[in-house]
Amino acid sequence: xxxxxxxxxxxxxxxxxxxxxxxxxxxxxxxxxxxxxxxxxxxxxxxxxxxxxxxxxxxxxxxxxxxxxxxxxxxxxxxxxxxxxxxxxxxxxxxxxxxxxxxxxxxxxxxxxxxxxxxxxxxxxxxxxxxxxxxxxxxxxxxxxxxxxxxxxxxxxxxxxxxxxxxxxxxxxxxxxxxxxxxxxxxx
Numbered sequence: 557x558x559x560x561x562x563x564x565x566x567x568x569x570x571x572x573x574x575x576x577x578x579x580x581x582x583x584x585x586x587x588x589x590x591x592x593x594x595x596x597x598x599x600x601x602x603x604x605x606x607x608x609x610x611x612x613x614x615x616x617x618x619x620x621x622x623x624x625x626x627x628x629x630x631x632x633x634x635x636x637x638x639x640x641x642x643x644x645x646x647x648x649x650x651x652x653x654x655x656x657x658x659x660x661x662x663x664x665x666x667x668x669x670x671x672x673x674x675x676x677x678x679x680x681x682x683x684x685x686x687x688x689x690x691x692x693x694x695x696x697x698x699x700x701x702x703x704x705x706x707x708x709x710x711x712x713x714x715x716x717x718x719x720x721x722x723x724x725x726x727x728x729x730x731x732x733x734x735x736x737x738x739x740x741x742x743x744x
Contacts, residue, residue: 574643589607665700
């Protein structure tokens with residue numbers, strides 16, 4: 557007779573979260589981007605990545621060049637990613653609020669994450685939320701574009717990720733993945 561059991565993952569909120577990681581000018585004029593998708597337990601589901609060569613900066617304003625490169629990387633990764641996460645997170649220090657207000661519109665909640673002591677200010681279209689300090693995770697400022705309503709799948713997933721300390725750590729894994737995929741760039 558088998559032992560009756562239930563895996564703890566059966567109680568996890570359904571859905572996935574995507575983490576956008578960018579490495580501007582990783583090598584020379586090459587920009588790298590990753591869309592790392594995980595489930596509520598933090599297990600990898602998908603890793604989409606892209607690389608572009610930045611245009612020559614001669615006639616570009618710095619912020620326009622960055623915006624152009626991030627927009628191109630996002631468009632490429634969003635096109636190839638086979639799953640649609642319930643929420644997307646990115647680092648506020650890497651992504652200016654204008655990317656997702658003036659250049660790209662997505663129909664799912666997007667959060668720019670930053671340490672609460674950072675000097676990031678929310679835009680007029682963003683809602684600011686601070687997460688409490690918990691365990692090894694410091695207090696974070698969350699700048700929402702399309703903040704998920706309470707009791708939605710997106711909100712439940714975000715709350716589980718926050719409780720598990722998975723708001724910042726996946727960005728490190730995404731960078732590790734980029735360094736592995738593009739080893740040739742880093743070994744030049």
